[in-house]
Amino acid sequence: MHTTSMLYRRGRSGTSTVLGTLIFVGIMFTAVIPMFLVMKQADTLHEIRKHGLEIVDEEKGREYLRVEISPGQGSSMALEVTNKGDLVTKVIRMWINEKDEVRNYILNINDVHEETLGVSEEPDSYSVIVVTEKGNVFVSDSALSHEGYGVWAQVDVYAIHIRIAHDGTIFHIKVTNPDESHTYDEAMVHKRRGGTVSKTFLLDGSGTYRVKITSGSTIIHNSLVELTDVHKSEWIDT
Amino acid sequence: MRVESTSRSKAFSPVISVVIISAVVLAVGGAIWAFSQGAMTITAEDYAEAVINMTDTISERFIIEMVWYGFDSATDEDVGTGNGELKTFSGVLDHDLLVSGTLAIDEAVEDFTDDGAGVLVSSLGTPPLGGNGEINYITGGYSVTFLNAPAGGSITADYKYITGPLDIWIFNYGTVDIEVKVQVKDTTYPAAEDDWFEIPAEDMKPFPSIPLDVISKEELNIKAYTKRGNNAYYKYVVP
Numbered sequence: 001m002h003t004t005s006m007l008y009r010r011g012r013s014g015t016s017t018v019l020g021t022l023i024f025v026g027i028m029f030t031a032v033i034p035m036f037l038v039m040k041q042a043d044t045l046h047e048i049r050k051h052g053l054e055i056v057d058e059e060k061g062r063e064y065l066r067v068e069i070s071p072g073q074g075s076s077m078a079l080e081v082t083n084k085g086d087l088v089t090k091v092i093r094m095w096i097n098e099k100d101e102v103r104n105y106i107l108n109i110n111d112v113h114e115e116t117l118g119v120s121e122e123p124d125s126y127s128v129i130v131v132t133e134k135g136n137v138f139v140s141d142s143a144l145s146h147e148g149y150g151v152w153a154q155v156d157v158y159a160i161h162i163r164i165a166h167d168g169t170i171f172h173i174k175v176t177n178p179d180e181s182h183t184y185d186e187a188m189v190h191k192r193r194g195g196t197v198s199k200t201f202l203l204d205g206s207g208t209y210r211v212k213i214t215s216g217s218t219i220i221h222n223s224l225v226e227l228t229d230v231h232k233s234e235w236i237d238t
Numbered sequence: 239m240r241v242e243s244t245s246r247s248k249a250f251s252p253v254i255s256v257v258i259i260s261a262v263v264l265a266v267g268g269a270i271w272a273f274s275q276g277a278m279t280i281t282a283e284d285y286a287e288a289v290i291n292m293t294d295t296i297s298e299r300f301i302i303e304m305v306w307y308g309f310d311s312a313t314d315e316d317v318g319t320g321n322g323e324l325k326t327f328s329g330v331l332d333h334d335l336l337v338s339g340t341l342a343i344d345e346a347v348e349d350f351t352d353d354g355a356g357v358l359v360s361s362l363g364t365p366p367l368g369g370n371g372e373i374n375y376i377t378g379g380y381s382v383t384f385l386n387a388p389a390g391g392s393i394t395a396d397y398k399y400i401t402g403p404l405d406i407w408i409f410n411y412g413t414v415d416i417e418v419k420v421q422v423k424d425t426t427y428p429a430a431e432d433d434w435f436e437i438p439a440e441d442m443k444p445f446p447s448i449p450l451d452v453i454s455k456e457e458l459n460i461k462a463y464t465k466r467g468n469n470a471y472y473k474y475v476v477p
Contacts, residue, residue, distance in 0.1 A: 015256055016263045023267030030271070031278035038282040042289040049293045056299075093442065098306035098405065100442075123311070131442075135301050135411035187473075 060134040061196040062087040064163065065107070067130050067140040069117075071152035076116050077144055081130055083107035089136075095129040103130075123148040139200060141233050158203040159233040160211060160225055164189065165196040166238050168215035175201050176210045178224055184209065203227065211236055295466040299412030302462050302472035303442060307452065309337055309400045309477050317343060317380070317395045320388025325369070327393060331378035337398040337477045338375050338454045345393045348384050354455075358382055375454050400454055400477060403447040408462055408470075410437040417465040420445055422458055434465055452476045 064085030072078040083089050089107045093100055096117060107113055119126060127143040145153045164171055174186040184203055191197040203209065206227050213221040221238040250258065310333075318327040339354035350358040352373050360368025362385055371382030380395075410416050417434035420427045427448055428435065437443045445462075452458065453476065460472040 016259050019260055019263045020267060023263075023271055027271050027274045031274040035278040035282040039285050042286040046289050046293050050296060053297060053299075095304055098304065100304070100407070129304065131303060131409065133411070135299055135409060137301065137303060 056134065059087055060136060061191060061198075063089045063132055063134055063136045064196075064198060065089060065091075065130055065132070065136075065138040067128055067138050069126065069128050069140045069142065069144055071144060072116050074150035075121050075146070076118050077126060077146075077152075079113075079115050079117050079128055079140075081107065081113040081138075083109055083111050085109070090133040091130055092133050093131040095131070097124070097126060119146055121149050136198075158205055158227045160201045160203065160209060160227070160236065161198065161233060162201070162211065162213070162236045162238070163196055163198045164191060164213065164220075164238055166213075166215065166220050168220070170215065171197070171220070172214045173199060173201075174212045174214075175203070176212070178208050178210050180210060180212075206232075213238060291466075294414045295468065297412055297414045298410075298416055298464055298466060298468045300408055300410045300416055300418070300437070300462070300464070300468070300470055302406060302460060302470050303409040304405075304407040305458075305460060305472055305474040306405045307400055307450075307474070307476050308402055308405070309398050311396070311398050313396045314394045315396070316392050317382075318393045320345065320390050320393060322389045323387050325385075325387045326381065326383040328381035329379070331380060331395060331397065333397075333399040334376060334378040335400045336373065336375040336378060336454060337400060340396075340398040341373055341380075342396045343371070343380075343382055343393060344396070345384065345388050346391055347386070347388070350382055360385065398477070400452065402449060402452070404450045404452075404458070405447050406445040406460065406462070406472075407442055408437055408445055409442040410439060413439050415439050416468075418445075418462050420448070421461040421463070422448060422450060 062085050064083075066082040066084050068080045068082075070078045070080075079094075081091065086109060088109065091103050091105050091107065091113070094103050095101075096119070105113060117128070123146060125143055125145040128140040130138045132138075141159060147153055160175060162173060169191055171189050171191065172186065173189060175184045176182060177184070185201045187199055187201075189197050189199050206229055209225045209227065211221065211223055211225055212219065221236065223236070225234045225236070227234060312331070312333055315332055317329060317331070318324075338356075339352060341350075341352040341358070343350040343358065348369060349361040350369070350371055351361075353359050356372055356375065358371030358373060358380070360370065362368030364370075365385075367385075369382065369384040371380065373380045378399075404422065406420060408418060415436065415438050417436050419434060427446070435443075435445060450458075456476045458474045458476065460474060462470045462472075
């Protein structure tokens with residue numbers, strides 16, 4: 001008699017347990033696992049995108065164009081853009097003072113692009129800025145002063161160009177006089193890991209300048225730079 | 239006998255009990271299943287959306303490409319006429335907010351140029367070799383004393399003066415559209431909290447001109463920031 005009673009109870013609890021288990025397994029396979037898969041896929045896409053951006057940022061840091069302008073024939077000036085970086089670079093735009101013009105040319109490494117730019121007959125001073133597809137902006141090493149109707153006078157521009165490839169991400173650059181009692185200019189620059197970053201300091205005139213670059217409390221560069229009327233700009237690579 | 243007795247004491251037969259319990263398990267289980275599916279779907283969608291937003295945030299790439307504060311030129315502005323007796327001429331130029339280092343006062347014998355610090359330097363040399371003078375770049379007020387009183391003819395001034403407004407161009411070289419505001423001299427543009435300036439991906443747009451009061455050689459620290467919280471900075475020295 002006891003046996004019969006137990007059989008009834010087993011039959012009842014067995015059914016609900018099986019159903020419960022099936023429902024649990026169903027929930028796992030139709031809700032929880034798909035949710036984790038979607039999350040995982042989103043994470044994967046995020047990581048892929050992040051990796052792609054790191055590559056783009058590194059490539060941006062490797063672009064380096066030298067932009068030079070000089071008086072041309074009459075009311076025109078000659079532009080020369082040289083790819084001094086280690087990456088093929090696409091120029092998309094150029095600024096002559098505050099006027100932008102669309103450009104679309106590719107510069108292979110060490111390639112030089114030359115063109116003649118027309119200017120107004122009226123007196124004005126000019127500087128040129130070249131913009132690349134990757135978001136870099138390169139300013140002409142010097143500015144030109146047009147006194148009108150094809151008469152040009154060079155405006156002296158003294159500059160120190162710095163390119164940092166050193167390990168680290170945040171750098172403090174300071175340009176001072178030799179004994180560091182006066183600071184002419186300073187800047188914080190950010191660099192992606194593995195990339196490079198460029199910074200140009202425009203200075204008032206010839207002389208000896210101290211350039212000090214620090215990353216945190218570590219000095220990674222400290223040197224004196226001499227700018228003269230002959231060598232108005234200097235490059236520092238570190 | 240015990241079985242019968244047990245059966246009699248129950249409200250339903252064992253089969254009906256099993257059916258009822260199974261139905262309850264199915265109903266409750268189905269409800270939990272449906273709820274779980276809905277909850278997990280919403281959770282997954284929220285998570286994916288949050289990841290997409292985060293990806294968009296880190297994907298933003300933009301720079302302040304160009305900043306320009308407008309200026310104009312004045313040429314041959316009359317500042318006096320020599321009479322052979324008067325050596326000092328003073329007054330206020332037609333335009334204020336001069337660009338320092340651009341003023342030239344011309345006379346037949348002696349010319350003056352400003353040194354960028356408000357001092358007029360004679361072409362004949364520093365006193366006593368030449369005359370002297372000064373210029374207030376903000377008001378345009380000037381005073382110039384010639385070494386010898388100009389004999390005749392007009393004395394003229396050439397200079398540049400700033401007119402504004404402040405123009406800013408922002409280049410969004412990234413692959414996502416951005417919405418930006420600009421901060422200059424502790425003021426945010428556009429001012430309205432919900433008003434943002436949109437720049438499509440891989441496009442460069444001029445930010446609406448900013449009517450800003452500045453003086454020559456003033457250093458402006460310009461910050462552009464996006465709705466997603468990324469920043470770009472630019473240091474600009476007014477002409």
